Amino acid sequence: MGGIIEALRLTWRAGRLHTGVFAVCTVLGAVAPVAGAWLTKLLLDGVTTGGGAGAVLGPGVALAAAGLVMALVPHVLRYASAETGRRVGLLAQERLFAVTERFVGMARFEDPAFLNRMRMALQHGGTTPGVVVSGALSTAGAAVTGLGFLGSLLVLSPWMPVLVLASAVPVLGLELRLARRRAAVYWRLSPVERREIFFRDLLTDAQAAKEIRLFGIGAHLRERMSAQRRRADGENRRLDRRELGAQGLTGMIGAAVAGGAMIWAVLAAAGGRITVGDVSLLVAAVAGVQAAGLAVVNGIAQSHQQLLLFTHYREVLAAEPDLPVPAHPGKVAPLARGIEFRDVWFRYSPGHPWILRGVNLTIAYGRTVGVVGRNGAGKSTLVKLLCRMYDPERGAILWDGVDLRDLDPAELRSRISAVFQDYMEYDLTAAENIGLGDLAHLGDRDRIAAAARDAGAHEFVTALPDSYDTLLSRLFFQGDDQEDGDTGGETGVTLSGGQWQRLALARAHLRAERDLMILDEPSSGLDAEAEHRIHHSLRERRAGRTSVLVSHRLNTLRDADTLVVLADGAVAEQGTHEELIALDGVYAGLFRMQAEGYAEPPPPQAEDLLELVRGRFGL
Numbered sequence: 001m002g003g004i005i006e007a008l009r010l011t012w013r014a015g016r017l018h019t020g021v022f023a024v025c026t027v028l029g030a031v032a033p034v035a036g037a038w039l040t041k042l043l044l045d046g047v048t049t050g051g052g053a054g055a056v057l058g059p060g061v062a063l064a065a066a067g068l069v070m071a072l073v074p075h076v077l078r079y080a081s082a083e084t085g086r087r088v089g090l091l092a093q094e095r096l097f098a099v100t101e102r103f104v105g106m107a108r109f110e111d112p113a114f115l116n117r118m119r120m121a122l123q124h125g126g127t128t129p130g131v132v133v134s135g136a137l138s139t140a141g142a143a144v145t146g147l148g149f150l151g152s153l154l155v156l157s158p159w160m161p162v163l164v165l166a167s168a169v170p171v172l173g174l175e176l177r178l179a180r181r182r183a184a185v186y187w188r189l190s191p192v193e194r195r196e197i198f199f200r201d202l203l204t205d206a207q208a209a210k211e212i213r214l215f216g217i218g219a220h221l222r223e224r225m226s227a228q229r230r231r232a233d234g235e236n237r238r239l240d241r242r243e244l245g246a247q248g249l250t251g252m253i254g255a256a257v258a259g260g261a262m263i264w265a266v267l268a269a270a271g272g273r274i275t276v277g278d279v280s281l282l283v284a285a286v287a288g289v290q291a292a293g294l295a296v297v298n299g300i301a302q303s304h305q306q307l308l309l310f311t312h313y314r315e316v317l318a319a320e321p322d323l324p325v326p327a328h329p330g331k332v333a334p335l336a337r338g339i340e341f342r343d344v345w346f347r348y349s350p351g352h353p354w355i356l357r358g359v360n361l362t363i364a365y366g367r368t369v370g371v372v373g374r375n376g377a378g379k380s381t382l383v384k385l386l387c388r389m390y391d392p393e394r395g396a397i398l399w400d401g402v403d404l405r406d407l408d409p410a411e412l413r414s415r416i417s418a419v420f421q422d423y424m425e426y427d428l429t430a431a432e433n434i435g436l437g438d439l440a441h442l443g444d445r446d447r448i449a450a451a452a453r454d455a456g457a458h459e460f461v462t463a464l465p466d467s468y469d470t471l472l473s474r475l476f477f478q479g480d481d482q483e484d485g486d487t488g489g490e491t492g493v494t495l496s497g498g499q500w501q502r503l504a505l506a507r508a509h510l511r512a513e514r515d516l517m518i519l520d521e522p523s524s525g526l527d528a529e530a531e532h533r534i535h536h537s538l539r540e541r542r543a544g545r546t547s548v549l550v551s552h553r554l555n556t557l558r559d560a561d562t563l564v565v566l567a568d569g570a571v572a573e574q575g576t577h578e579e580l581i582a583l584d585g586v587y588a589g590l591f592r593m594q595a596e597g598y599a600e601p602p603p604p605q606a607e608d609l610l611e612l613v614r615g616r617f618g619l
């Protein structure tokens with residue numbers, strides 16, 4: 001019931017005028033057929049009883065008017081219904097995405113069950129209200145038509161309406177069962193369809209195209225995509241067959257009732273018990289009641305099915321926050337003392353292994369902390385916890401002594417600038433790619449260019465065809481949003497990996513005056529010269545600022561105030577570069593290994609080369 005009320009409320013909010021037009025047209029469309037049948041009877045009786053022109057003129061004109069209404073109403077109804085659908089769809093989508101923005105952390109976006117529900121909510125949240133409203137209105141309209149015809153039948157024979165109504169009861173039961181089954185199948189198929197979409201996107205993705213071609217996995221992926229489709233088709237086919245059987249049965253019941261009524265009417269007319277007009281009325285009434293009954297049943301069944309699917313939309317809207325936020329969170333003051341990890345334990349879910357097992361770490365105000373560790377040691381996890389994308393399971397992270405959980409997450413993030421390891425590449429212009437780092441400066445070209453200069457991006461951006469206005473995408477046409485979608489135009493350009501990374505850095509630089517700068521592998525894709533230049537500018541910008549740097553290139557972290565080595569979920573070593581080298585532990589080992597790797601190898605001897613060639617060609 002709550003679902004119906006919410007669906008109706010959503011429709012009303014989306015467009016009162018269209019909902020009103022919808023209702024009025026439904027009533028007109030419902031009354032017109034009954035009026036038409038009665039007017040036809042009056043007309044025929046007027047002709048057969050020889051009442052003259054006066055007896056047929058009135059019903060004739062009224063019949064023409066009813067015909068006009070019946071001709072116009074479906075078109076207006078279709079428009080009102082489509083417009084209501086569009087408005088409700090937009091409103092429902094906006095509400096859904098507003099809810100996802102309220103999720104403070106990332107866990108929801110990594111939860112397959114939630115993603116399934118979200119997909120169902122997106123698919124049905126916008127359509128259900130329209131279907132329910134049109135279902136309710138057309139059910140009400142059909143009920144009016146049906147009652148009108150039932151009354152007409154009652155005038156002709158008392159048992160006829162009972163017979164016709166009785167034949168509708170099993171139909172309703174069957175349709176409701178089918179509706180429930182269909183809703184259950186949709187839910188069951190949601191992950192299957194998400195997988196199919198995944199393979200479909202992969203097969204048309206420019207980034208994936210290289211590997212797909214080189215590894216020759218196109219047919220394999222296509223088969224996996226088709227397998228998902230076949231599975232969904234199989235379930236839908238079974239359902240359609242059930243529906244076919246059920247509807248075939250109900251159709252036969254309806255035809256038998258209509259045929260019986262017709263025979264009775266013809267015999268009654270032959271016996272002189274009813275007039276020719278009565279026969280016409282009876283035929284129209286039986287067909288009308290049956291059509292109305294079917295419309296009522298379909299309306300109820302469809303609304304029932306849609307309301308079952310609508311529960312996903314309601315559940316997403318009612319979803320609890322993923323991370324608790326106090327009703328009156330504390331203000332986030334500018335960082336003055338520092339950030340402290342106090343015995344932080346973290347795993348991604350109770351089913352996942354512990355990633356951090358009691359991390360104790362202080363990031364003092366104005367200092368740079370470099371974080372080092374092997375792949376999977378938990379460095380990026382630490383960074384995400386620092387931005388409160390997740391909460392520690394035990395222990396706490398303190399901002400000047402205040403637990404992050406007691407602070408307003410949006411305010412906390414407004415004090416942080418970051419380049420994540422998996423930074424975004426937005427299919428937008430170069431200026432927007434940088435400007436998104438600080439929306440307040442999205443239109444400030446000077447600041448954007450300054451941030452680009454600091455990140456070593458200005459030169460290549462100004463060399464692009466439209467400089468900062470160049471669209472960095474091969475998915476859309478330049479200026480796509482102003483032109484017709486398929487008229488073509490200039491395609492955008494795409495950047496190299498290192499160039500994208502510089503843009504991500506520029507985005508972070510745009511908000512560089514924030515209290516904390518986090519750089520997770522900011523130079524992994526840069527050439528040696530760019531890396532050198534960028535680290536030089538980072539060093540200058542970082543001076544006196546609090547920053548956390550994560551990198552596997554240990555020489556870029558050498559001058560950090562503190563180096564922290566993460567191993568086995570905890571801080572294994574901590575100190576300056578010199579202290580850790582003197583300690584001769586994990587860091588010293590890693591540093592030596594890299595230094596040796598960078599050292600010039602001895603020139604190969606002729607004998608070595610010969611050996612290599614022999615080995616390669618099996619000589």
Ligand SMILES: Nc1ncnc2c1ncn2[C@@H]1O[C@H](COP(=O)(O)OP(=O)(O)OP(=O)(O)O)[C@@H](O)[C@H]1O
Pocket residue numbers: 110348352355373374375376377378379380381382421
């Ligand atoms: N969203 C996630 N859900 C579940 N496990 C995750 C998630 N993200 C990371 N992990 C796991 O957490 C561990 C630590 O990952 P993390 O990305 O923090 O490591 P890292 O030290 O940054 O590694 P790298 O040097 O390779 O970047 C890994 O074992 C990884 O599989």
